[in-house]
Amino acid sequence: MEGKWWHKLDDGRIQCDLCPRDCRLHEGQRGLCFVRKMENGRMVLTTYGRSSGFCVDPVEKKPLNHFYPGTSILSFGTAGCNLACKFCQNWDISKSREMDRLQDQASPDVIAAAALRLGCKSVAFTYNDPVIFAEYAMDIADACRAKGVKTVAVTAGYIHAEPRRAFYEKMDAANVDLKAFSEDFYHHVCGAHLADVLSTLEYLVHETDVWVELTTLLIPEKNDSDEELDAMTRWVVSNLGPDVPMHFTAFHPDFKMMDTPATPPATLTRARDIALRNGVHYAYTGNVHDADGGSTYCRGCGALLIERDWYRLGRYDLSDDGRCRHCDARLPGRFDGPAGTWGARRLPVRMERA
Numbered sequence: 001m002e003g004k005w006w007h008k009l010d011d012g013r014i015q016c017d018l019c020p021r022d023c024r025l026h027e028g029q030r031g032l033c034f035v036r037k038m039e040n041g042r043m044v045l046t047t048y049g050r051s052s053g054f055c056v057d058p059v060e061k062k063p064l065n066h067f068y069p070g071t072s073i074l075s076f077g078t079a080g081c082n083l084a085c086k087f088c089q090n091w092d093i094s095k096s097r098e099m100d101r102l103q104d105q106a107s108p109d110v111i112a113a114a115a116l117r118l119g120c121k122s123v124a125f126t127y128n129d130p131v132i133f134a135e136y137a138m139d140i141a142d143a144c145r146a147k148g149v150k151t152v153a154v155t156a157g158y159i160h161a162e163p164r165r166a167f168y169e170k171m172d173a174a175n176v177d178l179k180a181f182s183e184d185f186y187h188h189v190c191g192a193h194l195a196d197v198l199s200t201l202e203y204l205v206h207e208t209d210v211w212v213e214l215t216t217l218l219i220p221e222k223n224d225s226d227e228e229l230d231a232m233t234r235w236v237v238s239n240l241g242p243d244v245p246m247h248f249t250a251f252h253p254d255f256k257m258m259d260t261p262a263t264p265p266a267t268l269t270r271a272r273d274i275a276l277r278n279g280v281h282y283a284y285t286g287n288v289h290d291a292d293g294g295s296t297y298c299r300g301c302g303a304l305l306i307e308r309d310w311y312r313l314g315r316y317d318l319s320d321d322g323r324c325r326h327c328d329a330r331l332p333g334r335f336d337g338p339a340g341t342w343g344a345r346r347l348p349v350r351m352e353r354a
Contacts, residue, residue: 006043033132036082047078056347058311066333072171072338077127084191086256112143122150141170157200180223183297215247233278243332249286257325300329309345
């Protein structure tokens with residue numbers, strides 16, 4: 001499929017205008033993401049309609065804690081990525097150079113219909129960054145919206161302003177990886193730039209209706225210092241507001257950082273404490289067993305509103321429209337009816353059997 005957001009250069013190459021990498025390509029050459037290619041003098045998206053696999057997950061696994069809690073979400077990705085994170089936890093997909101990784105094929109209409117038949121409240125573009133398959137994701141979002149199914153982007157937020165407007169106009173929610181709060185980390189560990197991600201976050205929160213939550217994977221001695229966490233959480237409160245939920249999740253050795261130790265649970269608790277102390281209203285821990293750090297409490301009266309044990313919900317004290325049953329304070333997020341009952345299940349799906 002011909003891609004959007006590119007232009008021809010005077011020397012015969014084309015430039016991709018999707019993300020800040022601005023890849024300049026000769027005929028037959030692919031961008032760093034690997035899936036956008038110059039072919040017959042134009043930009044093509046080589047993964048349109050192809051997936052590395054589909055799975056029904058709990059929405060809390062994305063992670064989204066304030067977006068239709070307890071519901072199921074049809075999740076899938078493609079191949080490739082426009083970042084170069086040395087710690088990638090999905091590197092076999094995001095760094096894949098083998099097109100046979102794309103084992104399942106489905107049109108946007110087929111995916112939307114499958115989500116509906118499977119009882120999923122939403123569809124998630126995840127595992128690798130949907131920015132690089134934006135055209136496919138946007139078409140799926142249109143098909144989902146026509147059937148009343150929500151769509152979620154799990155992304156690093158590394159995208160130029162023009163495609164950003166078009167892409168997020170289609171999305172209902174986003175979990176954005178705020179990978180660190182230093183340009184040095186972004187440049188040397190991720191091959192990207194912090195300022196572009198912060199710009200996306202401010203755009204999403206202040207100029208769209210997309211529900212936004214943030215995730216930071218904390219890596220020992222890389223992005224987990226008190227000073228960096230203090231600066232990050234203060235920036236979030238000042239620039240995005242205190243109601244944007246933050247998730248601090250545990251790293252495990254992977255890809256090019258096999259010699260880095262796993263994140264101690266105490267680091268996540270420390271990060272959560274710093275966030276709460278700096279005014280973040282909803283801070284969570286992830287990838288560890290921490291019922292307190294994974295649960296949601298009312299900012300009005302302190303009551304336990306959503307009890308979580310891993311991805312399984314326990315006590316649920318919210319009204320159908322997301323208000324505390326004790327003090328009637330509204331919990332920021334998206335709520336519609338009682339909590340879902342999907343639990344912690346993970347259900348792989350083949351499209352032809354959906």
